[in-house]
Amino acid sequence: MKKTKNIPNTWEWVTIKDIAITSSGGTPDRNNASYFKGDIPWVKSGELNYNTIVQTDEYITQEALDSSSAKVFTKGSLLIALYGNTVGRMAFLGIDAATNQAIASIKPFRINPKYLYYYLINSKEELLNKREGSAQPNISQKVLNDFSFPLAPIEEQNRIVERIEELFSELDKITAELNEAKTKANLLLRALLNNSFSNVNTYFDIRKLEDLCENITDGSHFSPETTLEGFPYITVKDVKNDRIDFENCKKISEESFLKLKISGCSPKFNDLLFSKDGTVGKVVINDYKSDFVVLSSLAILTPNQNKILPQYLFYYLKSDLFLNQALNSKRGVAIKRIVLRDLKKLKIKIPTNLNTQLDIVTKIEEGFSNINTLIEEIASKIHSNDNLIKKILKDAFQGNLSSRLNTDTSVKILLDEINTEKTEYLVQQHEINKSRPKFKKVESESLVHIIKKNFMSKSFSFHELVDKAITTNSEFEKEFDLLMSENILSKMYDEKSKSIKFRLK
Known part of the structure; x- marks a missing residue:
């Protein structure tokens, strides 16, 4: 093989197929629920995370194994995800286990498995650059087999x-x-914040939040249709590190924006946003000088600046003193959301003098x-x-x-030993396969039918779809690429899972 990088002259460039055998798994018929009530571990690509797998989310029966292209790989096998959001991730098997078709097993011969593992980690970017496929690029077994490998003694x-x-x-x-x-x-940081308010013990008052704000409301209670361009539409997930992520937030049309602004869903400059649903307790001061609207999971607080400084309220809402009130009901049971009427009644410990508030804010900052x-x-x-x-x-x-x-053993001798061991292994596997029951191939459902049955009106990741399919890698990839090229599927970035997802149009 032609040398593409500098390596010692006692090494030699070969390919993965020269030193190993790769094989992918399969998925038993999902329509037969009994297939997934066995004791044979069955690995999906989402379980690969540079770890050693000793247990799996699902287990299949021997009948499922005999009735599909799934096969058991032995303990110590190196697994690599071929496509989907986990493409390129690896794991070692700490048990004998079968896998789905999104995973390839690499069985090296007379090679230190960890040497191969670390090399693939080092070369991940190069390997991913060789991905194929128009809709969802993937690492095919051919790409894996032809990938260069620096064989050292x-x-x-x-x-x-x-x-x-x-x-x-x-x-x-x-x-x-x-x-x-x-x-x-x-x-x-938290101790500094909490102590700053715990030590407020002179010239202070305890007031309800609604008494310190000119207005407390929340955002829109319905989700308008989003557009590629337009006015920012902010949700809890867009509040990050005390800032609003306007760059990656959803957008809505001017017509939708004006309707929501009239209904009071648009914060003013220096208003505070407080997340009262989902992740309770995120806080941000609005310093954005253009208009935007928010979802109902965010409360909009307009502080009365004759009574409380916006910065003082901002830090107080972030303190445990306030959050412990917000996150516990009257019965002391932790909750995941707080309704607006309860939020208004929560109490603030506050110096009556604005200069004292400013001193506290300055020390905190x-x-x-x-x-x-x-x-x-x-x-x-x-x-x-x-x-x-x-x-x-x-x-x-x-x-x-x-x-x-x-x-050290010369690379030439090592290659001869590898070839001998590989040949013996292939002969053994041939004999094993001859005695293995011939399974009747289940007629594959179309991907559209699978999507309608499992993900109707819902987005899904590539490997979630792989998990439902029964087809081989090549058949699956061809059909998926066809759905994308014919504009039957839409593709989007899901902020919550930080991954690419798809949806049937």
Whole structure:
């Protein structure tokens, strides 16, 4: 194979198919519920996350195995997701298990499996760049088989893996210490916030929230049709890190916006937004100088600035002193939402003097600035560790992480041993397959029928659809690409799951 990158002269560029056998799984007929009441572990691509799989979400029967293209892969097998949102993710099997067709098993011969694993992690971007398919690019088995692989002597592979894991272990300890420091810094932020209000003990009053605001309302109770361009339509998920994410929020038409603005769903400058539904307790001050509207899960608070500073109210709403009120009902049961009438009755501990409020805000912001600087420094060090991991892997597969010994097995001898072992394995598998019961192929449902049956009026991810299909990889991919090219499916980015999803038009 032509050398594409620098490697030591004792190594050789080969392909995955030269050193391993790849095989994909299958899905038993979903219409037969009894197939999924067995004791054979069955892995789906969503379960692959650079882990060792010792249990699965679903188990199938021997009959399901015999009646489908699913097959059991042995403990220690390296699995890789071929397509969908998890494409390129890997895991080792810690048990014998079958898989669905979105997963390929890689069985190497006389290769250190972790050497292969770390190499594929190092080469993930290069591998993903070779994806095929117009609608949902995927890694085919052909792409995987033809992917280049730097074959080093087995003894050197072992030394490389040992050194990688030694360095990673040291980095893991450092990263754990940094994350612990980051956690403590965040706890300091909360302590600073809570102490700032706990110490308000002179010249203060306790007032209901509704007494301190000119108006408290909420957003729209119906969802208008969204458009590609238009006015921002803000929901709870758009409130992030005390800011509103206008860049990625939904948009609505001018007509819809004007209707909602008239009904009071449009915050004014310096109004506060408080999430009262879903993730209760997100707070932001509106410093956006253009118009937008909000969903009913957000309350709109207009502070009476003769009584309370918007910044004081902002920090108080973020404190545990307030959130503990908001998140507990009168019976002390934790709740996931708070209705507007209850929100209005919640109490605020407040200095009657606005200058005292300003002093408290100033001290909070000074403390926050110092602690946030520390958190940013910690985050930067964690990011540096991530970059160091990439450098370690890059060095490893250029031969810069290990020594070479004259006693190492030559790559030529190693390749001969691999070919011998592969041949013996294929002969054994041929004999096993001859004695395996011939399954009657279940006639495949069309993807449109599967979508209507399982996802009617709902969005779905690629691997969720794969999980419902029974067809082979190639048949599935062809039909899916056809649905996309004929504009039968729409494609969108789902902010909640941070992934691509599809919907039947």
